[in-house]
Amino acid sequence: xxxxxxxxxxxxxxxxxxxxxxxxxxxxxxxxxxxxxxxxxxxxxxxxxxxxxxxxxxxxxxxxxxxxxxxxxxxxxxxxxxxxxxxxxxxxxxxxxxxxxxxxxxxxxxxxxxxxxxxxxxxxxxxxxxxxxxxxxxxxxxxxxxxxxxxxxxxxxxxxxxxxxxxxxxxxxxxxxxxxxxxxxxxxxxxxxxxxxxxxxxxxxxxxxxxxxxxxxxxxxxxxxxxxxxxxxxxxxxxxxxxxxxxxxxxxxxxxxxxxxxxxxxxxxx
Amino acid sequence: xxxxxxxxxxxxxxxxxxxxxxxxxxxxxxxxxxxxxxxxxxxxxxxxxxxxxxxxxxxxxxxxxxxxxxxxxxxxxxxxxxxxxxxxxxxxxxxxxxxxxxxxxxxxxxxxxxxxxxxxxxxxxxxxxxxxxxxxxxxxxxxxxxxxxxxxxxxxxxxxxxxxxxxxxxxxxxxxxxxxxxxxxxxxxxxxxxxxxxxxxxxxxxxxxxxxxxxxxxxxxxxxxxxxxxxxxxxxxxxxxxxxxxxxxxxxxxxxxxxxxxxxxxxxxxxxxxxxxxxxxxxxxxxxxxxxxxxxxxxxxxxxxxxxxxxxxxxxxxxxxxxxxxxxxxxxxxxxxxxxxxxxxxxxxxxxxxxxxxxxxxxxxxxxxxxxxxxxxxxxxxxxxxxxxxxxxxxxxxxxxxxxxxxxxxxxxxxxxxxxxxxxxxxxxxxxxxxxxxxxxxxxxxxxxxxxxxxxxxxxxxxxxxxxxxxxxxxxxxxxxxxxxxxxxxxxxxxxxxxxxxx
Numbered sequence: 001x002x003x004x005x006x007x008x009x010x011x012x013x014x015x016x017x018x019x020x021x022x023x024x025x026x027x028x029x030x031x032x033x034x035x036x037x038x039x040x041x042x043x044x045x046x047x048x049x050x051x052x053x054x055x056x057x058x059x060x061x062x063x064x065x066x067x068x069x070x071x072x073x074x075x076x077x078x079x080x081x082x083x084x085x086x087x088x089x090x091x092x093x094x095x096x097x098x099x100x101x102x103x104x105x106x107x108x109x110x111x112x113x114x115x116x117x118x119x120x121x122x123x124x125x126x127x128x129x130x131x132x133x134x135x136x137x138x139x140x141x142x143x144x145x146x147x148x149x150x151x152x153x154x155x156x157x158x159x160x161x162x163x164x165x166x167x168x169x170x171x172x173x174x175x176x177x178x179x180x181x182x183x184x185x186x187x188x189x190x191x192x193x194x195x196x197x198x199x200x201x202x203x204x205x206x207x208x209x210x211x212x213x214x215x216x217x218x219x220x221x222x223x224x225x226x227x228x229x230x231x232x233x234x235x236x237x238x239x240x241x242x243x244x245x246x247x248x249x250x251x252x253x254x255x256x257x258x259x260x261x262x263x264x265x266x267x268x269x270x
Numbered sequence: 271x272x273x274x275x276x277x278x279x280x281x282x283x284x285x286x287x288x289x290x291x292x293x294x295x296x297x298x299x300x301x302x303x304x305x306x307x308x309x310x311x312x313x314x315x316x317x318x319x320x321x322x323x324x325x326x327x328x329x330x331x332x333x334x335x336x337x338x339x340x341x342x343x344x345x346x347x348x349x350x351x352x353x354x355x356x357x358x359x360x361x362x363x364x365x366x367x368x369x370x371x372x373x374x375x376x377x378x379x380x381x382x383x384x385x386x387x388x389x390x391x392x393x394x395x396x397x398x399x400x401x402x403x404x405x406x407x408x409x410x411x412x413x414x415x416x417x418x419x420x421x422x423x424x425x426x427x428x429x430x431x432x433x434x435x436x437x438x439x440x441x442x443x444x445x446x447x448x449x450x451x452x453x454x455x456x457x458x459x460x461x462x463x464x465x466x467x468x469x470x471x472x473x474x475x476x477x478x479x480x481x482x483x484x485x486x487x488x489x490x491x492x493x494x495x496x497x498x499x500x501x502x503x504x505x506x507x508x509x510x511x512x513x514x515x516x517x518x519x520x521x522x523x524x525x526x527x528x529x530x531x532x533x534x535x536x537x538x539x540x541x542x543x544x545x546x547x548x549x550x551x552x553x554x555x556x557x558x559x560x561x562x563x564x565x566x567x568x569x570x571x572x573x574x575x576x577x578x579x580x581x582x583x584x585x586x587x588x589x590x591x592x593x594x595x596x597x598x599x600x601x602x603x604x605x606x607x608x609x610x611x612x613x614x615x616x617x618x619x620x621x622x623x624x625x626x627x628x629x630x631x632x633x634x635x636x637x638x639x640x641x642x643x644x645x646x647x648x649x650x651x652x653x654x655x656x657x658x659x660x661x662x663x664x665x666x667x668x669x670x671x672x673x674x675x676x677x678x679x680x681x682x683x684x685x686x687x688x689x690x691x692x693x694x695x696x697x698x699x700x701x702x703x704x705x706x707x708x709x710x711x712x713x714x715x716x717x718x719x720x721x722x723x724x725x726x727x728x729x730x731x732x733x734x735x736x737x738x739x740x741x742x743x744x745x746x747x748x749x750x751x752x753x754x755x756x757x758x759x760x761x762x763x764x765x766x767x768x769x770x771x772x773x
Contacts, residue, residue, distance in 0.1 A: 070673055072672070072673070092672075096673070096675030099673070101670060101673045103670070109667060109685060110689070110766055110769050111765040111766045120676065121676075124675050124677070125675065153764065153769070155765065155769040
């Protein structure tokens, strides 16, 4: 598997870098779907420039938090803010410039080539062909692709390649915030490990505010500088993996972490 | 963008195609006919006389369904004249039993812009016939004799049963009731009565098939039937515009045929299979050309192919232009969409022939009402498939389009329509193929196309003419289907086709 070029590690940041953000904050946020409370009075601050993991079983409300940041839904109660700006005051254009989005299985448009998928956002903004080509060249280097891959359709790519194209698409406008919903969820273990390592390097290089939704503890531990464990729409604990492991706020935290650990007799193999 | 330009182009092409349909040429004489042999022959004779006179080119609008259709055509000026019968004029068109003579009728028509000529001579009265075998077995000689046999059944041509000069008048006048009556095409009744499926039929007293099927006309002993003298039913402006033609028509036709003469001409077509043009020539004592079985019919097929294709292309073209946006709108605004979809579905439940007839009061006869009716029919598959394609799209993909910053129009054009293209195109394909079939009905209201041959073949009881209309229609449906299969390769995005093949 290719790695990005070691020389010139931060060149992709040089062009028109948008202002990094200080924090994303939730203040007493509640979101209901009919009678189901998806997010229940959540308050939390996510520091800018770091990689945060939202952890929990399916239905715990972690994806709803992500969708609230994306502005795809708005809270019934409370505020979501980026720095001192309330989400509700941001226009769609501002949101687009502010964040990139990666979903499970990539969410690539099947009728468009990798290149077309990646350049869609820039096209919509009316970038010149040259500017688009330059930016894609940077991104190709970042994720360690060959140019030839960019002319393929999603169906012709492997799962790992699709996720990288999806990441390139999310990074196209160089947004300060990157939101990933189970980005590795559908990959087989080898590809998954490889992409995990790769993502860590990319995030470190880019210094973006990254939020990753996952239910996988191993992934959370490897990727997350902070981990936010959720259940039933509430945050159980927010802190580093170290904090959660050594200083659990409740029995649930310990139970959740242990549930996915390997049986002791197998741990020696890893 | 390229595709959008192509769309604009197709609009222009369709608009250009639609223009000749509405263009009217004054130097054309349009001769109409109803759809039975005798009326075809009389119309052909009228047309040949008009052609010989040479005042204008002649257009034949043959086989215009029933009285309502051909009458609407005459009133609207879609045809200039046709051969009608005095009895039908009095009872079915003017609805007045007191109009006994041709002069009465002409006086009643005064001021309507229409008039009639004098009679051609024969009296093609409506009659009731049974097989000779049945007549002898039950001793049936007169219509009154039917009173003794309420177990008999009958088949009547469309409209005859309820017409005051048809069965409803006969049965009241004679106080007859039958075990059953049904409606059957003129051409099919003879086979049905010979096969013994039914016992009596309505027939014309000059019918050439009386001999062929060995039928006996029951005597009208209580003198119910009015006289049915054939006349030219004509627009007065035609007489003013083409005075020489009108004069020639009168010279050649008035008092020119007796019952036997007409029956003989009918038999030439029905029994000997002579072409209409040669029967016309026979009457006019012109040279009868050997009926090359192919030349005339193939020329007709070629002309009708153009008409048929025009009907299909224009109606489906407009159905695409309206149907796709309608389907998209329906998917966007669900409540409104359901209503729109339902009204399109209601249109589809109207029998196609009835829909065509509904168009007559609005658009007259000919190509325009046929195009409108076919357009309405072509809509449903396109709207339905567009709607289904649009609402079936992956919602996550649409969310991503939003997050990426595509506005609704860009999302529609770059994401939604391409992703739904498979479904949309299959709707268009279905619609086009169905329309090729439905368009054969356009001929019933003078819309032209292959149906013209089918109707003529039915009226003349000639299977080869029916096939000359039906086979090319089937071929056209196959060709259009094949054309769309190839178009799929161009219009459906490569990436989607790849995923289908691999999926």
